[in-house]
């Protein structure tokens with residue numbers, strides 16, 4: 001249950017959230033299902049326009065591909081060549097039961113639909129910089145990353161994993177433990193000057209990822225670039 005303070009912060013954040021007014025992004029959002037706070041668009045733009053090298057971007061949690069497609073839009077806008085490599089197994093919370101809620105739709109059917117939507121969406125909206133999608137949970141994804149293996153993605157393309165990264169968008173399992181581990185794994189590979197955006201990290205959320213922001217705010221190796229209302233950090237040492 002949200003406290004009065006959280007409701008007040010939520011109202012205030014809604015008023016203050018910086019929005020990117022953009023015709024293309026509006027059409028994208030209408031057609032591409034997703035779960036992103038629109039404030040992220042501004043944060044993606046801040047990070048992507050200031051990426052210095054060609055190291056890849058990592059996305060943890062893709063769902064139907066909205067965030068991947070927003071990122072490729074800004075990569076294109078700022079003439080950046082960075083690849084996007086994603087980690088998602090499309091296995092959602094509460095998928096132990098056969099059906100979605102009290103419906104007759106089976107979880108497996110929904111899962112297949114979402115994964116196929118991801119593929120269709122990236123092919124339509126990001127054809128010139130098609131994200132590489134690794135069908136693994138983030139812990140296993142980072143094990144592959146550490147090994148530096150060449151891996152086959154869901155579109156049957158080979159991609160060399162491993163090495164430094166320029167930007168990480170963390171939007172997978174929102175619990176405190178997973179967010180912390182995803183951060184620690186990204187931190188190992190993030191270049192100095194690189195960025196990390198935590199989805200659903202605004203203070204008024206009840207997710208573990210917003211709880212983890214208390215630690216991030218004290219982390220001397222990172223500076224807050226902006227809160228809109230989620231946190232975007234830059235690595236400074």
Ligand SMILES: C[S@@+](CC[C@H](N)C(=O)[O-])C[C@H]1O[C@@H](n2cnc3c(N)ncnc32)[C@H](O)[C@@H]1O
Nearest residue numbers: 034035061062063066067090091137138172173
């Ligand atoms: C909030 S959705 C992502 C939304 C997406 N970024 C968008 O633009 O709408 C969370 C996604 O994370 C995935 N996920 C959950 N736990 C994960 C994990 N440990 N590693 C990678 N992905 C995970 C889920 O399958 C789901 O597709």
